Amino acid sequence: MPEWLADLEPHWAWLSLGVLLAAAEIVAPGFFLIWIGAAAIVTGVVVWILPFGVPLQLGIFAILSFVALYGGRRWLRANPITSSDPHLNQRAGRLVGEVLTVTKAIEDGRGRAKVGDGEWPVRGPDAAEGAKVRVVSADGGVLVVEPA
Structure with missing residues (x-):
């Protein structure tokens, strides 16, 4: 030692x-x-x-x-610790309520929409390319949308 x-x-x-x-x-x-x-x-x-x-x-x-x-x-x-921004590291969760433009028509419940300068996969009712949709929730990396 x-x-x-x-x-x-x-x-x-x-x-x-x-x-x-x-x-x-x-x-x-x-x-x-x-x-x-x-x-x-x-x-x-x-x-x-x-x-x-x-x-x-x-x-x-x-x-x-x-x-x-x-x-x-x-x-x-x-005394649980509450966050002032609960969706801080959940980008998909932050998009709930946003209105997006469909870039690839939603057919059979699947399509793509413009988010910022990129595209995200979306799921929801059929919509034509260029249609406006509102994000209602997120399921992993897929945004669940409805017509805006």
Whole structure:
């Protein structure tokens, strides 16, 4: 074991682990590591105030991790995070309500329509080329339309 590691006070190890886990949460967000990092920081503060042996430190950390994860999960259920733009990464969902021009006639329920500078596959009632249709929903990469 390196000499610097052997000389490291246990509370500094716990505090460092907590900060490292919090930084890992920033790099790979999942709203999970932050709770374990908080438990490690609290364990570091407790060990700083009341020096315990390693087995008791691990027990304190395990209990605090469980309490933090359980409490965080309950809090998130009671206070769900709502987005100001729920269709942010759903381009097809953002097109609902838009009026499009049919570029390839809709025959047997299938055709294509102009969206921006491209074309998207559409599904809906038969319509001639050049007809206007309104997007009512999206089914994967296919827009469901109705006559406008």
